Amino acid sequence: QSVLTQPPSASGTPGQKVTISCSGSSSNIGTNSVNWYQQVPGTAPKLLIFNNNQRPSEVPYRCSGSKSGTSASLAISGLQSEDEAHYYCAAWDDSLNAWVFGGGTKLTVL
């Protein structure tokens, strides 16, 4: 059972916008920034969003993050086949003194 809760799956058609949620608590998302990772099957994870809504330079503008209270979300607009991957949220937990991850969401592009 993961500390952060994500839906196990999401899907959309090319060009659509998809949103993935991540729910936590006051000791993690409620207090600290949320980060999102993309993992294409067979490869190492890649940082997609950090500090709730900041994108590394190589990440396309189509990806955006937001946070409100103890929940966060990742939005991918203009969905493309290359977006098909697993997505994980993560945050530092002040009570556990540890990084915690969501269980991951498998995004399928139909």
Add this chain to the structure above:
Amino acid sequence: VQLVGSGGGLAQPGRSLRLSCAASGFDFEDFAMHWVRQVPGKGLEWVSGISWNSGTIAYADSVKGRFTISRDNAKYSFYLQMNSLRPEDTALYYCVKGYTLGVPGPPDYWGQGTLVTVSS
């Protein structure tokens, strides 16, 4: 940025393994480093992190008291000593660069991972 992990393999329950990660392409001494593991086909689990100067170290509860993280800035390397291994420690272990000096800064760049299998 390049992170190359090594030291994985097959170990019997109760035995030990030491993972190493060699870093290059960035100022290693300026960043925290992390180990994150993943059971094949499953999700990500953070294992341990160490700050830039080894002043702050943290562990997941699942490995506390059994695993020890360390680093050698002169060698651009960091390590994970894994003792009293259990079958549930079987996973692909990623070495990961931190975004900042401290452990609470997000893990950002991931190496390719080294596989640890614990089985009799």
